[in-house]
Amino acid sequence: MSVAVQQFEVELVAIRDRVNVRLAESLAPLDDCPAALRESMAYSLLAGGKRLRPILVLFACEACGGLIDDAMPVACAIEMIHTYSLIHDDLPAMDDDDVRRGRPTNHKVYGEAVAILAGDALLTLAFEVIARNTRNGSVAAACCADLASAAGWCGMVGGQVADLEAEKQLEHRYSSQTTSCDVARTGAEQSLIQLEAIHRRKTGRLLCSAVTLGARVAQADTNLVDRLQEFGKHVGLAFQIADDLLDVTGDAAKLGKNVGKDATLGKMTYPGFLGIEASRRKADDLIQEACRLLEPLGSRADKLVSLAHFVTRRDH
Amino acid sequence: MSVAVQQFEVELVAIRDRVNVRLAESLAPLDDCPAALRESMAYSLLAGGKRLRPILVLFACEACGGLIDDAMPVACAIEMIHTYSLIHDDLPAMDDDDVRRGRPTNHKVYGEAVAILAGDALLTLAFEVIARNTRNGSVAAACCADLASAAGWCGMVGGQVADLEAEKQLEHRYSSQTTSCDVARTGAEQSLIQLEAIHRRKTGRLLCSAVTLGARVAQADTNLVDRLQEFGKHVGLAFQIADDLLDVTGDAAKLGKNVGKDATLGKMTYPGFLGIEASRRKADDLIQEACRLLEPLGSRADKLVSLAHFVTRRDH
Numbered sequence A, B: 001m002s003v004a005v006q007q008f009e010v011e012l013v014a015i016r017d018r019v020n021v022r023l024a025e026s027l028a029p030l031d032d033c034p035a036a037l038r039e040s041m042a043y044s045l046l047a048g049g050k051r052l053r054p055i056l057v058l059f060a061c062e063a064c065g066g067l068i069d070d071a072m073p074v075a076c077a078i079e080m081i082h083t084y085s086l087i088h089d090d091l092p093a094m095d096d097d098d099v100r101r102g103r104p105t106n107h108k109v110y111g112e113a114v115a116i117l118a119g120d121a122l123l124t125l126a127f128e129v130i131a132r133n134t135r136n137g138s139v140a141a142a143c144c145a146d147l148a149s150a151a152g153w154c155g156m157v158g159g160q161v162a163d164l165e166a167e168k169q170l171e172h173r174y175s176s177q178t179t180s181c182d183v184a185r186t187g188a189e190q191s192l193i194q195l196e197a198i199h200r201r202k203t204g205r206l207l208c209s210a211v212t213l214g215a216r217v218a219q220a221d222t223n224l225v226d227r228l229q230e231f232g233k234h235v236g237l238a239f240q241i242a243d244d245l246l247d248v249t250g251d252a253a254k255l256g257k258n259v260g261k262d263a264t265l266g267k268m269t270y271p272g273f274l275g276i277e278a279s280r281r282k283a284d285d286l287i288q289e290a291c292r293l294l295e296p297l298g299s300r301a302d303k304l305v306s307l308a309h310f311v312t313r314r315d316h
Helices: A003-026 A035-045 A052-063 A068-090 A106-110 A112-133 A137-151 A156-176 A181-217 A222-249 A270-274 A276-293 A295-311 B003-026 B035-045 B052-063 B068-090 B106-110 B112-133 B137-151 B156-176 B181-217 B222-249 B270-274 B276-293 B295-311
Strands: none
Touching: A003 A052, A003 A068, A003 A295, A035 A068, A035 A106, A035 A112, A035 B156, A052 A068, A052 A181, A052 A222, A052 A295, A068 A106, A068 A112, A068 A137, A068 A156, A068 A181, A068 B112, A106 A112, A112 A137, A112 B068, A112 B112, A112 B137, A112 B156, A137 A156, A137 A181, A137 B112, A137 B137, A156 A181, A156 B035, A156 B112, A181 A222, A181 A270, A222 A270, A222 A276, A222 A295, A270 A276, A276 A295, B003 B052, B003 B068, B003 B295, B035 B068, B035 B106, B035 B112, B052 B068, B052 B181, B052 B222, B052 B295, B068 B106, B068 B112, B068 B137, B068 B156, B068 B181, B106 B112, B112 B137, B137 B156, B137 B181, B156 B181, B181 B222, B181 B270, B222 B270, B222 B276, B222 B295, B270 B276, B276 B295
């Protein structure tokens, strides 16, 4: 590992610690909140994890000349939204997962009702944290609007519904056992397009919004916000490919969840369509293209560039 | 029915229609949203209902000298949050209800997964609508913060968890069959305090925030906001008592849901503790006290006063 990479990983740990402290503070016990609800929220929100989305917010803000502290409310909010989506995705009615980040999933510990409500509460708290703690009112409103758009019916939630629908379609296709080669190939191409469309919404929109939200807090001009948005789109897709690859090649202990589950479930994945090597190349190409977009920012964007590369080597 | 009451009910229908038009516009189909998700959101959001919360926002804004149109985004947002809470409350893991507003509940029609996600999407959209469509950025941020606080872990969601816990406690108490009179009486008093605490959060905080949000949009001074907050607290509690009474005395067809369900479930209710007559008196006293608080506003508060009275005669 190069010295630059080692140094970056030290910085990464330091900024992650700052995020973790702020997240813990945001869940300080309050008299009006039932203990079981707070515990359930904290169980998932303070369970560790890479904190990729909040760090993207903070580094993007810095790259645009803003202050880390000013972006901290937005950084915490996006992690709350990411966490709520994991709690709800794991529910029996959805992916029905028992393990997450190496521990039993939220509903396994607190029951389904409290898990649903803890998710609702984290989603709600995300907007409160931004609206109450972002210094400039107009910036706060713009961030709430952007984050809601990325997380909502045309973003992450819409992607989750599209994903559920695609799984059903795939089950139907497997069960009807089409044998014609031409039909199968056309189906695979269509499915790859469908897969990208789903990922763009399910994970891409939120990751992308992390970058643009950082730029908004720094009050960057429109050109710069647009440039960071393109960067975010590329990184978001690369992240998803890396995630799919980890499910095939990863180590269950490091990952903290069952591996090979996507394949078992017949889920559409990049390695499933393109093979492992081509998927790796695609992720690398996306990251290189993303970093090219940041060249005009010079050294201010160094941390963002390092983070983009870090995203595709997440099993280290 | 007096001429004044008739006239008010005409106004009520007119303002409800305006709210309904705006709610329908807010769910206009968008390419990025899967049709099933939009349909599920619309099924519950556009299912009718009294629109009490949005109308409270609009009349409170008017009473403080603001414009109805300026408060419309906040009015729609609060109805979205109310609707999401109903969808999630009806889920099998929560109250497990099959009927709502005279129709099958959301998850009965669209399945549990889509119902959970439709709720998530409506909650998210609520903040987007305020943040994007409220003219003044600082007002938008203040409204997002207040609404999130009323709907979140120390407000509505916290109240729902407390309610679930209280039901379990009650089941335990019934099953352990305490027979000592003193213990039973102390238990009943404690339970009434507990009941008020739960309702204050579960329904009261959101109803109360409707009134203060209207005042915020009108940029009312702190004194006026505080006065309206007190008004909202009284009306919120009266509303809950009226709701409990409807469950005992109401007509299932008019109500669009099963009556007597609370008693069957052994839920804590006002008529259960105080009896029907004393509950009615308590609701009337609360409304009278609420209206006294608005006297300094003179005729500007006429609609709010009429609405407060309307709240306790909801079976008409």
